[in-house]
Amino acid sequence: EAQVTQNPRYLITVTGKKLTVTCSQNMNHEYMSWYRQDPGLGLRQIYYSMNVEVTDKGDVPEGYKVSRKEKRNFPLILESPSPNQTSLYFCASSGRGERYGYTFGSGTRLTVV
């Protein structure tokens, strides 16, 4: 089944404790992206990647890191999480060109206390 697998689904952590949210797709998609969704706001892009070893900042990159060492994986790293990073996170992937719809992962609800 074609899918984007995101883990974990839920995570509660403490301020400053490094964490990684994993994202993997099995569709051989070139394009991958991370979003956060907060109440009353649309999806906001954190980072995106056009292909292996090619990443770039989205609208709200501060406090996040990503890597794209393999085509299928695009982990999101929070080196020192803070409470303002409490949010719902989605990973998404797409085929070449943005004329293709995005496939989203199931989301990660992160709480930083």
Added chain:
Amino acid sequence: ILNVEQSPQSLHVQEGDSTNFTCSFPSSNFYALHWYRWETAKSPEALFVMTLNGDEKKKGRISATLNTKEGYSYLYIKGSQPEDSATYLCAHSNYQLIWGAGTKLIIKP
């Protein structure tokens, strides 16, 4: 319009009625317009990707139209059913996807 705007923010519709809502986007440098359905506790699911002015797409009871010259798209739902209850997101693409905040649709039985 610099951002993608969706209206209304929320909508209550009687089961069986038809409804529609709007997505407004910058008309310059248009590349594609996406519509997604986002059900509670699930992830957004692509409905349509529209690229040409005058484009019309249909999937069952849901259809969408596109006017790139004036910068708007309409999503229509015919004969609303309870399973249509969701937030409908649109996103405009000229280089990156810019997302609207969504229209939350609630179908009343």
